[in-house]
Structures are given as structure tokens and as C-alpha cells.
Amino acid sequence: MFGYVMPCKMELKVRDYEKFKAYYCGLCHTIKDQYGNLPRVTLNYDMTFLAILLDSLNEKPLASKQIVCALHPLSKKLILYDNDPLKYAAECNIVLTYYKLIDNINDDDSLQSKLAIKVLKKHIKDSNLNSYIKESLNKLYKMEGEAYKYNIDEISHCFADLTAYIISQYVKNNAELKEKLYWLGYNLGKWIYIIDAWDDLEKDMKHNKFNLINALYNKDNLSFQELNNKVKENIDFILTSCAYSCFVSLKNLPIKKNQELLCNILELGLLEKMDTVFKRSELVNGQSL
Amino acid sequence: MGNPYEILGVREGASKEEIKKAYRELAKKYHPDQYGANPLKDLAEEKMREINEAYEYLMRNASDGYSGSSYSSSTNYTNTNDYRNTSNYGNSNIYSSIRSDIQRGNYAAAETALNSISTRDAEWYYLMGMVHMRKGWYDSARNYVSTAYNMSPTNPEYRDAYNSMNRNNNNYRSNYYGRTTRNDECDFCIKLWCLDTLCECAGGDLIGCC
Numbered sequence: 001m002f003g004y005v006m007p008c009k010m011e012l013k014v015r016d017y018e019k020f021k022a023y024y025c026g027l028c029h030t031i032k033d034q035y036g037n038l039p040r041v042t043l044n045y046d047m048t049f050l051a052i053l054l055d056s057l058n059e060k061p062l063a064s065k066q067i068v069c070a071l072h073p074l075s076k077k078l079i080l081y082d083n084d085p086l087k088y089a090a091e092c093n094i095v096l097t098y099y100k101l102i103d104n105i106n107d108d109d110s111l112q113s114k115l116a117i118k119v120l121k122k123h124i125k126d127s128n129l130n131s132y133i134k135e136s137l138n139k140l141y142k143m144e145g146e147a148y149k150y151n152i153d154e155i156s157h158c159f160a161d162l163t164a165y166i167i168s169q170y171v172k173n174n175a176e177l178k179e180k181l182y183w184l185g186y187n188l189g190k191w192i193y194i195i196d197a198w199d200d201l202e203k204d205m206k207h208n209k210f211n212l213i214n215a216l217y218n219k220d221n222l223s224f225q226e227l228n229n230k231v232k233e234n235i236d237f238i239l240t241s242c243a244y245s246c247f248v249s250l251k252n253l254p255i256k257k258n259q260e261l262l263c264n265i266l267e268l269g270l271l272e273k274m275d276t277v278f279k280r281s282e283l284v285n286g287q288s289l
Numbered sequence: 290m291g292n293p294y295e296i297l298g299v300r301e302g303a304s305k306e307e308i309k310k311a312y313r314e315l316a317k318k319y320h321p322d323q324y325g326a327n328p329l330k331d332l333a334e335e336k337m338r339e340i341n342e343a344y345e346y347l348m349r350n351a352s353d354g355y356s357g358s359s360y361s362s363s364t365n366y367t368n369t370n371d372y373r374n375t376s377n378y379g380n381s382n383i384y385s386s387i388r389s390d391i392q393r394g395n396y397a398a399a400e401t402a403l404n405s406i407s408t409r410d411a412e413w414y415y416l417m418g419m420v421h422m423r424k425g426w427y428d429s430a431r432n433y434v435s436t437a438y439n440m441s442p443t444n445p446e447y448r449d450a451y452n453s454m455n456r457n458n459n460n461y462r463s464n465y466y467g468r469t470t471r472n473d474e475c476d477f478c479i480k481l482w483c484l485d486t487l488c489e490c491a492g493g494d495l496i497g498c499c
Contacts, residue, residue: 011468153426160425186425234428237458241427244461271465 003044004195005188007261008268016261018078022064023055024048026080029067030090038119042097046192047089049265053184054085054170056258057177088170094123095130099137106141107209129169136162147215152238155212156190163189177254184249191242191270198235199277201228236278243270293343305348312344313408320409320436334439341440380406380413387416396423411441415450422454430454 007020028043055062063083066076080086098120104113124130140158143150167185168178197212202224204211217231247266255262294301297311319337324330383402390399400420406413418433431454438447485494 008465151429153421153424153429157426183425190425237431237455238427240458240462241454242425244457245425247461267461268465268468271462 003046004192004199004273005046005049005265006269006273007264008272011268012264013260016258016264019062019258019261020048020052022062022078022080023052023086025069025077026064026083026086027051027089027093028071029069029079029081030083030086031093034087034090035094035123036119039094039097039123042093042120044093047093050092050167051083051085051089052258052265053167053262054088055083056255056262057171057253059256062257085170091129092166094120095133098124099133103137103141129166132165132169133162136165144210144212144215147212148219150216152194152212152216155216156193159193160186160190163192180249180252184246184253187242187245187249191239191246194235194242195239195274195277198239232278236274239274240271243274246270293346296339296343297347308344308347312340315340316409338439338442380408380410384412384416391416391419391423394423396420411437411444411447413437414440415447418450427454 007016009017012020024043024045027048028040031040031043062080064078064080066078068075069077069079098117101113101117101120104110105117136158140155140162143155143158147155164182164185167188168181171178171181194212201211201213203209205214205224205227213231213235214227217234218227222230243266247263247270250262250266294303297308297315299307299311303311316337319333319340324333383406387399387402390396390402399416403413403417403420414433415437418430418437421427421430421433424430434447434451434454438444438451441447
């Protein structure tokens with residue numbers, strides 16, 4: 001996962017903004033407590049959303065404290081601690097990053113990734129989660145290698161299903177809730193996978209790297225601008241449909257807290273991100289910070 | 290429309306079976322889906338519409354005995370809804386069971402059943418579109434539904450399904466884009482009040498009561 005799921009900050013109440021930061025810092029410190037300092041660099045916003053969503057399903061009050069963080073020594077930070085969804089999100093973060101790095105090595109054999117893998121390797125334990133992530137990503141990379149055989153829905157299914165698995169696997173013994181979380185996760189995963197490819201399109205084409213959109217839609221060797229004009233409407237339609245389905249399925253979940261924050265992320269945050277990636281943002285939200 | 294016999298490439302007075310066979314071959318050849326994002330797709334869609342119209346016309350008139358002069362002036366062939374019933378009498382039972390599968394949420398069964406049908410008409414594309422929509426396969430869902438809509442443009446169900454895909458997205462978007470202009474009415478009132486005050490300063494009055 002790559003860090004696209006964020007709130008629309010301008011429309012957030014200060015209370016919710018502080019809460020989002022507390023989850024974010026809390027996740028960072030959970031990674032530190034469980035895996036050490038180095039893996040903290042793998043932290044990303046998508047995993048923060050995972051923690052917030054799963055934590056919102058229980059009624060437990062938030063346990064928070066103020067600390068002085070070594071990374072920000074000048075101000076005190078409010079963080080959440082001793083929180084099961086945060087621990088789960090930390091684990092997912094580590095395992096996903098690990099397999100992402102392995103893929104990087106296969107792509108460009110970078111020294112940086114090799115070192116990072118050494119650090120993470122000892123934390124990768126045998127578990128259902130681990131093997132599911134491994135299998136799904138392997139399947140995905142294999143499909144990407146022969147992308148011409150598939151359409152965009154078929155390829156993105158792997159990643160969408162993986163995200164859905166990660167989100168719904170946290171809940172035990174409640175098939176109905178699991179199913180609802182699966183659908184939200186499926187749409188969110190698809191959204192993340194496609195927006196990531198769309199965001200990197202220009203860069204990937206320049207450096208001659210694999211890009212999903214380029215592989216699927218550019219059979220006539222178009223330039224970036226031509227390809228962009230050709231498929232923009234299509235990609236926009238798919239992304240908006242996914243984001244809309246996420247938002248609708250949030251409404252069907254038994255959310256116990258963080259309602260406004262979650263609504264903000266799925267109703268406004270996803271669209272704001274799309275605006276940035278489609279380079280329409282200055283038209284609507286000129287004063288973005 | 291041109292001569293429906295010419296469009297389908299069959300001789301005048303051909304039997305229903307021959308017309309059907311010619312139609313199937315042309316549909317296979319011109320089906321817009323296989324063109325993906327190719328620019329030829331629009332042309333293929335146009336051609337497909339023509340083929341559908343010709344086919345419907347001939348199938349409806351084959352039993353009445355077709356007279357060479359009536360088709361060109363015929364205006365009564367806007368009722369494309371029958372298309373489903375005439376061409377698919379064999380499939381209608383299967384379709385209704387697929388529909389109930391979809392309603393019950395059993396999408397896998399519906400998809401398997403659809404895949405086993407070889408004659409693909411508007412209803413087939415519509416139902417396949419619905420299944421893909423529920424799977425979250427929005428791109429192919431839109432292709433299927435728009436094919437159904439193109440094959441049978443007057444069918445209200447297909448048209449609604451096609452429009453609602455875009456409508457939902459637009460409504461969702463409007464929450465985001467509309468959030469900065471929420472206070473429009475209030476703004477209007479204040480402008481009116483200012484205007485009234487200015488008029489009063491100048492000795493006139495815009496709103497009598499204040």
C-alpha cells in the first residue's frame with residue numbers, strides 16, 4: 001500500500017485532525033515497540049486508515065498519552081497506545097513492506113532494498129496473513145508480467161482481494177460484518193492500486209518501467225499526453241465508482257466512534273487525492289496546504 | 290435505414306433461420322466489446338445498431354410476409370423492446386432464473402449460467418453488466434451495460450442502469466465540489482439586503498417592508 005488514503009484536511013474539525021495525528025503517531029510508536037526503530041520508516045497513511053477503521057468498530061475509549069518523540073524533539077505529541085487495531089496495522093505494514101521490497105529487488109536490484117529486507121526478515125513469521133499476502137502479491141506480479149492477457153478489472157482483482165482480506169480478517173466470528181468489511185476493502189484496494197499506477201504513469205513511461213495503465217492501454221506506443229487523454233475518462237470513472245462504493249459501505253457498518261473522521265476520508269479525502277493526481281486541484285481547492 | 294436484407298447480407302425472402310444465422314455472424318464480427326478502447330469501437334457500435342435494427346425489422350415482418358416497399362417508409366419500428374422476446378424465446382426461462390440469482394445475491398451462480406449461454410443479446414449483456422457491477426468490476430460492467438443499451442436503446446431498464454452508473458458518481462462528486470458553496474442562499478439574502486440599503490440611502494426603496 002502506498003499512502004493515498006488521507007483525510008481532506010481543510011474540511012476536518014481540529015478535534016478530528018488531532019485524532020488522526022494521534023493514530024498516525026500511535027501506529028509509528030507501535031511499530032517501534034514491536035519491531036524496533038528502523039522499520040518505523042515504512043509507516044504510511046493507508047495503514048493508519050486501516051487502524052482507524054478497525055478501531056471504530058469497538059466501543060473502548062481511546063487510551064492516549066503525551067510524549068516527546070525522538071523524531072520531533074521540540075513538541076509534545078499525543079499518541080494512542082495499547083490498541084489492538086494499531087498492533088494489527090503495524091504487523092500488516094511490516095509484512096506488506098517486506099514483500100514490496102522483494103519485488104523492488106526483482107525490478108532493479110537496489111542495494112537499499114536489500115539492506116531493508118535484512119532488517120525486516122526476522123519479523124516475518126509464518127501466519128495465515130503472511131502466506132495470504134505472499135501468494136496474492138506473487139499472483140499479482142505474475143499477471144502484471146503478462147498484462148496484455150487481461151483487462152483492468154481482472155488484474156486489479158488480486159490487489160483488491162488482498163486489501164479486502166487484510167481489512168476483513170481482523171474480525172472473527174461475525175460473517176455479516178466480515179462481508180461488509182470485505183466489500184469496503186475490495187473497493188478501497190482497487191482504488192489504491194489504480195490511482196497508484198495512474199499517479200506514476202508519466203514517471204514510469206519516462207524511465208521505461210512497468211506501469212499497469214501503460215501495459216493495458218498503450219498498445220500503439222502513444223506518448224504520455226496522448227495516452228493520458230485517451231484513458232483519463234475511463235480511469236476517472238473506475239476510481240470514482242470505487243470511492244463511491246467505499247463511502248456507501250461505510251454507511252452500512254456498525255461504526256461506534258470516529259464517524260466524522262471516517263466520513264471525511266471516504267467522502268472527501270479520496271476525491272481530493274484524485275483531484276491532485278488528475279491535476280485538477282488548483283481549480284477547486286486552491287489553498288491546499 | 291437502408292435495405293435490411295442488404296445490411297444483413299441475405300437474399301430477399303430469406304427464412305427466419307437464414308436471417309438469424311447471418312445476424313449472429315455479423316454480431317460476432319462487429320461486436321463493440323472486442324474493440325476495447327480502439328477508435329474503431331464507435332464505428333462498430335454504429336454498425337451494430339444498424340444490424341440490430343435490420344434484424345428486428347425482418348424478424349417482426351418475416352411471418353407477415355415481407356413486401357419490398359414497406360420497409361423504407363416504415364416508421365413503426367421504434368418498438369425495439371420486443372427484440373428480447375422475439376430473438377430469445379429460448380433463453381427467457383434461463384434469464385428469469387439468472388435474475389432471481391442476482392436478486393438473492395448469488396452472483397457466482399448467475400455468472401456461470403450467463404457464461405453457458407452462447408447467443409448473446411441485449412438482455413445477456415445487461416445481466417452480465419449487473420453481475421460485474423456487484424463484483425466491483427466497474428469498467429467491464431459499464432461496457433456490458435452500454436452494449437445492452439446500444440443494442441436496445443428504447444429499453445427503459447437498460448437505459449436506467451446505464452444512466453444510474455454515472456448519476457451515482459456525479460452525486461458523490463457533488464458532495465465534494467459543492468462543499469464550498471453551501472451558503473449560497475444566505476449569501477443571496479445579504480446581497481439583497483445591501484442593495485436595499487443602498488437604494489434607501491439614495492432615496493428610493495427596493496424592498497418595501499424594510
